[in-house]
Amino acid sequence: MHSVVKGVLLSGVTGLGWMALFRLSNSLLTHYFRARDWKMSHHHIMNICEALVSGIQAVTSSVCGIIVVASCRHDVMWAVHPLAAWYAWVAGSYFVYDTVAMYQVHLSSLPKVPERFVTRLSSYLKRRTLLVLHHVVVATFLFPVLVYRRGVGDFFVGCFYCVELSGPFTNLRIILSRTGLKDSRWYTLNGIAMIVSFATCRVLAFPYMYLAYGAQYNIGIMDVIWKIPVHCNVGSLMVLLPQLHWLRLMVLGAVKMARGKRVTEAEEKID
Secondary structure: OHHHHHHHHHHHHHHHHHHHHHHHHHHHHHHHHHHOOOOOOHHHHHHHHHHHHHHHHHHHHHHHHHHHHHHHOOOOOOOOOHHHHHHHHHHHHHHHHHHHHHHHHHHHHOOOOOOOHHHHHHHHHHHOHHHHHHHHHHHHHHHHHHHOOOOOOHHHHHHHHHHHHHHHHHHHHHHHHHOOOOOOHHHHHHHHHHHHHHHHHHHOHHHHHHHHHHHHHOOOHHHHHHHOOHHHHHHHHHHHHHHHHHHHHHHHHHHHHHOOOOOOHHHHOOO
């Protein structure tokens, strides 16, 4: 019970920290662009700030994941590392924060903000349906499950944290776009790195986890699917399916650019 209280406090403090970082970066960038007489819309500045915070979270999550995986790979089921449980509280607070931040960024994109909250919320949910659903599922179901695992499977938790290794590239794409560098070589190179890292860390990571489990117990991947609890398979599938959808959008966007067409703002937001 004592650890749960500490975890809730940690989640609350980091949640406020994410929002404070978002507000601070918004203030600093607004003053920076004004000082340089750089015409940048309020929406684009907020978009950049959200991407900056998301990139910081991605790096933090990846570092924690690499530490946990490296420490627990000798025993994928029973090896323990404290970061596996503690960072779940931090990551959970981030997804709650980012849901709010995305809502604020969405409002800044509207020519006229509706007076009724229900109208504002419905327009946000309609535009960001999959992202909001992904955030709610992760924050509400997956991270509490990670915290209450009773110390089993820290290796796999570390692998889940490592999916954020693609985060810096997905967020850098937004920053490059908003700062007028969409037609630059940097945008193209970052796009290639983004697709490769996304496919590796967010899609191939799942069969890798099944293979790692099978290697420890000397069984095939199909046997692993039948051996592990159903909720583990369902949870993995719930996380994997949106990744496949977003990877598809990335590839389609790359093909679109190769044909000389521009990727729209709505197509650039990948979490």
